[in-house]
Amino acid sequence: MVGHTDSPAICVVGAGIxxxxxxxxxARLGATKVTVVDAGEPLAGTTxxxxxFVAAFAADTNRRLHxxxxxxxxYGVDFYTxxxxxxxxxxxxxxxxxxxxxxxxxxxxxxxxxxxxxxxxPGTRAVTPEEINGLTSGAVNxxxxxxxxxxxxxxxxxxxxxxxxxxxxxxxxxxxLRFSTAVTGILRDxxxxxxxxxxxxxDISADVVILACGAWxxxxxxxxxxxxPLVPVVATRMVSADVGVPADxxxxxxxxxGLWIRELHGAWSWGVGSAYRRAxxxxxxxxxxxxxxxxxxxxxxxxxxxxxxxxxxxxxGQAAVTTIQGMPVYSxxxxxxxxxxxxxxxxxxxxxxxxxxxxxxxxxxxxxxEMVLGHEPFVSPTSFRLDRTDPADFVDEDAVVxxxxxxxxxxxxx
Numbered sequence: 001m002v003g004h005t006d007s008p009a010i011c012v013v014g015a016g017i018x019x020x021x022x023x024x025x026x027a028r029l030g031a032t033k034v035t036v037v038d039a040g041e042p043l044a045g046t047t048x049x050x051x052x053f054v055a056a057f058a059a060d061t062n063r064r065l066h067x068x069x070x071x072x073x074x075y076g077v078d079f080y081t082x083x084x085x086x087x088x089x090x091x092x093x094x095x096x097x098x099x100x101x102x103x104x105x106x107x108x109x110x111x112x113x114x115x116x117x118x119x120x121x122p123g124t125r126a127v128t129p130e131e132i133n134g135l136t137s138g139a140v141n142x143x144x145x146x147x148x149x150x151x152x153x154x155x156x157x158x159x160x161x162x163x164x165x166x167x168x169x170x171x172x173x174x175x176x177l178r179f180s181t182a183v184t185g186i187l188r189d190x191x192x193x194x195x196x197x198x199x200x201x202x203d204i205s206a207d208v209v210i211l212a213c214g215a216w217x218x219x220x221x222x223x224x225x226x227x228x229p230l231v232p233v234v235a236t237r238m239v240s241a242d243v244g245v246p247a248d249x250x251x252x253x254x255x256x257x258g259l260w261i262r263e264l265h266g267a268w269s270w271g272v273g274s275a276y277r278r279a280x281x282x283x284x285x286x287x288x289x290x291x292x293x294x295x296x297x298x299x300x301x302x303x304x305x306x307x308x309x310x311x312x313x314x315x316x317g318q319a320a321v322t323t324i325q326g327m328p329v330y331s332x333x334x335x336x337x338x339x340x341x342x343x344x345x346x347x348x349x350x351x352x353x354x355x356x357x358x359x360x361x362x363x364x365x366x367x368x369x370e371m372v373l374g375h376e377p378f379v380s381p382t383s384f385r386l387d388r389t390d391p392a393d394f395v396d397e398d399a400v401v402x403x404x405x406x407x408x409x410x411x412x413x414x
Contacts, residue, residue: 011209066334194345271301
């Protein structure tokens with residue numbers, strides 16, 4: 001909570017899905033002096049590379065996400081549903097999320113993780129290959145499938161369109177949006193309290209600063225003696241030509257293939273874990289700003305396509321019409337960071353999306369807005385606090401990766 005009787009001046013660093021959400025929730029809660037600063041132009045960063053599907057992924061003991069993420073995830077479903085109802089074109093659809101298993105062993109594993117979780121949402125259920133055939137209108141080769149689990153709350157959006165909708169509402173709320181303006185440092189007074197930011201276009205005064213700049217948050221925290229145990233990862237998404245993918249198809253995930261795949265205007269939009277890599281290990285790839293381009297990861301996804309096409313036959317032989325790469329950020333413990341920076345009063349940070357910024361962004365934005373403005377948080381912020389880990393345990397990125405051994409993304413990080 002900030003100590004001001006009138007609306008404080010608040011600067012949000014980052015205009016992706018998380019930063020735009022934070023700014024919008026601040027405006028909706030009555031903040032009238034909100035500035036959003038981004039180093040690039042709108043949609044120049046990671047957000048448009050996002051897969052664009054939202055569900056209660058933390059209600060699964062097979063994932064590292066903390067159970068306290070579930071309320072953020074269900075809020076994300078409600079938030080995008082409301083954006084659609086308000087007339088914004090975000091390619092919204094409510095088709096559910098389907099997790100496939102190719103073997104009986106993995107089918108049992110899926111059911112144990114999803115159906116026995118205490119936060120399981122109503123309607124989550126196991127489905128047989130015959131039911132999967134009906135749910136996917138025959139788009140899945142069910143001869144290759146042992147079964148699956150349906151999460152009916154799942155929705156789909158186009159992430160870039162969702163951000164544009166948020167920016168439109170921010171403009172209507174008279175927020176100050178500044179693009180192509182890189183933040184280079186945090187201003188503080190003699191007592192260490194934040195007073196604003198330095199940028200490539202001059203200083204910006206602020207009573208509160210919220211860092212929502214994804215993979216670059218540690219660049220601004222390091223000079224303050226603060227570091228979060230984070231691992232930026234380059235991820236790849238490909239979109240095929242329109243091959244008549246059924247419009248009512250749920251988003252589909254398949255752990256054995258390291259796959260997510262969904263319909264997008266009749267095309268396949270998809271990604272695989274083998275096309276992910278720790279950003280610091282990619283030689284010759286510019287990860288300083290915007291979206292990276294890593295040719296080796298594009299080749300890795302192309303190499304995986306024949307195996308994926310065995311389950312999704314219309315993907316066979318389809319060249320990518322669109323390839324887009326982004327840089328999500330994984331945290332050491334698989335949980336999000338949302339809260340105050342202990343060493344700098346007035347400074348807050350949002351990071352560690354764990355490849356699910358579109359899912360958690362609305363909830364993260366709402367949570368930090370409530371904390372900044374002194375409202376009762378809609379979820380407990382304890383699980384997401386920045387000081388929950390000891391910096392001495394994570395002296396470098398390798399130390400962060402070491403604690404993630406055995407996780408589904410671990411192979412992509414080495």
